Amino acid sequence: MECSQSGVRIFWSRRSELRPWERALKLEKIEDRFWQELWRLEAPAVVKNFMWKVGNDLLPTKGNLFQKNIVQNPNCPICLQETEDMLHILWSCKSSMAVWQECGKKIQKLALGETDGKGLLQYLMRKLEGEDLLMAIVVSCMIWLRRNAVVFDREFTPPGSLVADAQRVVREFTQPVMSSDLPLRPASGSAVTWTPPRYGTIKINWAAILNHVMKQTGIGVLIRNANGELLATQAKFFSSLMDSSLAAALGAWYAVKLGCDMGAHLEGATLSVVAALKKNGPCGSSFLI
Structure with missing residues (x-):
């Protein structure tokens, strides 16, 4: 069987294009790598669970509830102007932008061009690391909790107070443990290492x-x-x-x-x-x- 040189080139050029199932497999591997990196992050478990919900668009935003015919108005409960989707409430709402302006310079300089919650997480994980990344995701979580406080309790936390709370969470989570003999740490801040009482007590x-x-x-x-x-x-x-x-x-x-x-x-x-x-x-x- 003979095959011309041009025929060989056409064959290999077509073969270099990924088949549909190969493209799907490649995207699945990228997806798995993203979630693996997310779960490896050094962050409180409750914050990781929140990020998982953000990445899967599972938070009950007004936009999501409107699509399910649960609410009649999809607008943001804080600014009352735009549809409340994941990206709006966590990043582009004026109230959220005021919070991010109170954060460190690395976070302030971020220019987001993503369109959904998962894109927001991927962007933060690309641009930040260490305590800067932890601070960003904790702030995101607290922005959502503040939104819930507005909806259910009519309470609004000022940007400075919210960032101060986030800084305290990061500080408490990242402080080193100096001994394997873990002491009790009551809310008062003092530490008491357990010692046995006298016999009979x-x-x-x-x-x-x-x-x-x-x-x-x-x-x-x-x-x-x-x-x-x-x-x-x-x-x-x-x-x-x-x-x-x-x-x-x-x-x-x-x-x-x-x-x-x-x-x-x-x-x-x-x-x-x-x-x-x-x-x-x-x-x-x-x-x-």
């Missing part, structure tokens, strides 16, 4: 955790004996962000209540307790019974 520890991303407060209580054996636990979650002192005090109340429910008896000099409570400094997060 039990120790009650409590901690209050403030989640600035989700605007929530968590309280946990542990009761252990002198051998370190766990006798009782309790956890409470509140859908509001409390003052750190209030959260620590509420944790103490739950700790005392759980101890009393187990039949423990509290003893102490009343005057000294009152004097301790009147001090400006934070109270301890453990006590002996």
